[in-house]
Amino acid sequence: MKTKQTRTEGSRYYPKRYDFDPASRDAIFDEGLVCQVAFELDGQPFILPTSYCRSGNTLYLHGSVGSHFFRQMAKGIPVCLNVTLVDGLVLARSVFHHSMNYRSVVAFGKTRLVESDQERWLAAERFVEHIMPGRWSDARRPDESDMKKTMFIAIDIEEASVKFRAHGVVDDPEDLDLPVWAGVLPLRLRADAPVADEAGPELQVPEYVLNRF
Amino acid sequence: MKTKQTRTEGSRYYPKRYDFDPASRDAIFDEGLVCQVAFELDGQPFILPTSYCRSGNTLYLHGSVGSHFFRQMAKGIPVCLNVTLVDGLVLARSVFHHSMNYRSVVAFGKTRLVESDQERWLAAERFVEHIMPGRWSDARRPDESDMKKTMFIAIDIEEASVKFRAHGVVDDPEDLDLPVWAGVLPLRLRADAPVADEAGPELQVPEYVLNRF
Numbered sequence: 001m002k003t004k005q006t007r008t009e010g011s012r013y014y015p016k017r018y019d020f021d022p023a024s025r026d027a028i029f030d031e032g033l034v035c036q037v038a039f040e041l042d043g044q045p046f047i048l049p050t051s052y053c054r055s056g057n058t059l060y061l062h063g064s065v066g067s068h069f070f071r072q073m074a075k076g077i078p079v080c081l082n083v084t085l086v087d088g089l090v091l092a093r094s095v096f097h098h099s100m101n102y103r104s105v106v107a108f109g110k111t112r113l114v115e116s117d118q119e120r121w122l123a124a125e126r127f128v129e130h131i132m133p134g135r136w137s138d139a140r141r142p143d144e145s146d147m148k149k150t151m152f153i154a155i156d157i158e159e160a161s162v163k164f165r166a167h168g169v170v171d172d173p174e175d176l177d178l179p180v181w182a183g184v185l186p187l188r189l190r191a192d193a194p195v196a197d198e199a200g201p202e203l204q205v206p207e208y209v210l211n212r213f
Numbered sequence: 214m215k216t217k218q219t220r221t222e223g224s225r226y227y228p229k230r231y232d233f234d235p236a237s238r239d240a241i242f243d244e245g246l247v248c249q250v251a252f253e254l255d256g257q258p259f260i261l262p263t264s265y266c267r268s269g270n271t272l273y274l275h276g277s278v279g280s281h282f283f284r285q286m287a288k289g290i291p292v293c294l295n296v297t298l299v300d301g302l303v304l305a306r307s308v309f310h311h312s313m314n315y316r317s318v319v320a321f322g323k324t325r326l327v328e329s330d331q332e333r334w335l336a337a338e339r340f341v342e343h344i345m346p347g348r349w350s351d352a353r354r355p356d357e358s359d360m361k362k363t364m365f366i367a368i369d370i371e372e373a374s375v376k377f378r379a380h381g382v383v384d385d386p387e388d389l390d391l392p393v394w395a396g397v398l399p400l401r402l403r404a405d406a407p408v409a410d411e412a413g414p415e416l417q418v419p420e421y422v423l424n425r426f
Contacts, residue, residue, distance in 0.1 A: 033299050033302075033313070033400075034297050034299055034313070034315070036249040036251070036260055036262075036295055036297070038249070038251035038258040038259065038260045038293070039258050040253045040256075040258050043253075043291070044291060044293070044321070045251040045252050045253050045258060045291060045292060045293045046251065046293050046319075047249055047251045047260070047293045047294070047295040047319055049249075049295050049297040049315075049317050049319075051313060078256070078257060078258060079258060080251070080257070080258045080259050080260045081260070082249055082260040082262050084247050084249070084262040086246055086247055086402065089246075089344060089345060089425075091345060091348065091352070091422065092352070092410075093352060093353055093413065094352060094353040094354075094355070094359070095337065095341050095348075095349070095352045095353065095354055095355050095359070096355050096356075096359035096362075096363075098341065098344065098345075098348075098352070100246065100247070100264060100344075102247070102262075104262050106259075106260055106262075108257070124308065128308050128311065131302060131311065131313075132302060132304060132311075135304065135308075135311075136308070138393055138394075139304070139305070139306060139307060139308045139311070139393050140306055140307040140308065140388055140391055140393065141307075141308055142307070142308050142309050143309075146307070146308070146309035149309075150309070168408070168410055169410040169412070171410075171412065171413075175353055176412050176413045177413055177414065178353055178413070179414070179416065180351055180352050180353060180413075180416070181351075181409065181416040181417065181418055181419055181422065182409070182410040182412075182413060183407050183408050183409040183410045183418070184407065184408045184410075185404050185405075185407045185408075185422060185425065185426075186404065186405040186406075186407075186408065187402055187403070187404055187405075187426070188402070188403065188405070189299065189400050189401070189402055189403075190400070190401065190402075190403045191398050191399065191400055192398075192399040192400075192401070193399075194396050194397065194398045194399075195381070195396050195397045195398075195399065196394065196395070196396040197305075197381055197382035197384075197395040197396045197397075199382070199384065199389050199395075200306065200384075200389045200390055200391070200393075200395060201390065201392070203392065203393070203394040204394065205394055205396070206394055209304065209394070209398060212302075212398065213398075213400070
């Protein structure tokens with residue numbers, strides 16, 4: 001696996017904003033819920049926002065066997081995949097120095113149709129455990145019919161780079177005394193109270209749901 | 214402006230999940246903080262995650278005049294742009310029916326370097342007011358030197374489509390009595406307490422910051 005940044009934007013501009021440690025990359029993949037997958041069809045770039053999961057150096061996507069985009073990906077095409085987590089708004093005294101704190105990973109690879117049953121089941125379990133750890137051993141597992149309707153696409157990461165900003169306000173010295181509040185407004189994805197489905201028996205909300213966020 | 218969905222995935226699979234009302238599209242653009250822009254360079258798809266703003270049918274990006282990607286976009290290239298908002302996790306009784314509630318817009322257009330001063334200043338103001346309404350009239354506005362360092366790229370939307378999921382659990386009837394909790398865990402981006410920058414005088418946090426999320 002190459003993690004050096006050769007296909008992403010020139011690090012000479014913001015060298016301190018890049019991080020080539022594979023652990024940083026994996027931490028972002030494991031925290032995100034949705035990724036963006038970009039590919040080109042007939043000269044037109046497309047983005048597919050979709051859920052995903054990771055196992056080692058491989059990312060998995062899943063979709064309906066009837067999906068046009070998934071059928072294209074099953075052929076094996078070059079893709080770029082992004083996960084971006086927004087961590088805060090940076091409000092400087094001057095408009096020009098406003099910024100955002102974030103963590104973002106851009107990965108490159110080729111799509112591959114997952115064909116072996118073993119890898120398909122691995123991907124199915126990883127998907128559920130990525131979104132909601134603990135759910136795989138609680139929910140009714142897929143049966144043969146469920147699995148037949150589902151296509152799994154793997155992307156073995158060839159190259160990836162992490163870009164981030166994780167610091168406070170940087171203003172020009174001559175602006176520091178302006179009567180303008182400056183600081184960081186931290187942001188994160190949080191859960192409201194779970195809303196039970198009323199179609200079945202009344203059951204306690206599992207701890208793993210309550211503690212997920 | 215065409216808002217019919219001809220370049221995005223076949224609506225025949227989930228017809229109810231598409232929404233072609235321009236107001237829905239604009240509401241997602243106006244709520245999101247980060248977009249993904251995809252384009253192709255030398256046969257390789259790239260994604261640039263970046264902040265953006267909207268004015269009417271035009272989206273604006275901004276970056277350093279030295280940025281490699283922004284210099285490519287200044288030439289006028291076809292792009293696909295996505296904003297995805299995650300609204301919740303849908304936990305069904307069966308793994309197969311797990312899903313996510315979300316709102317997502319995919320837009321297509323060509324990049325255009327913003328050259329007129331009037332449009333550059335409009336974009337600058339929109340950017341700030343998109344991220345933090347009220348900030349433009351509070352912070353120190355850009356001066357000529359700030360503006361010289363900034364490139365604005367416009368994307369006049371040629372085509373856009375909204376896809377969403379906004380409903381509860383859908384399980385197979387035979388799974389309804391399983392002893393598995395099912396429901397929706399609503400998610401949203403929320404702010405923690407603002408963290409003031411200590412480099413300048415101590416000032417009250419503005420109402421528009423406290424009420425932003």
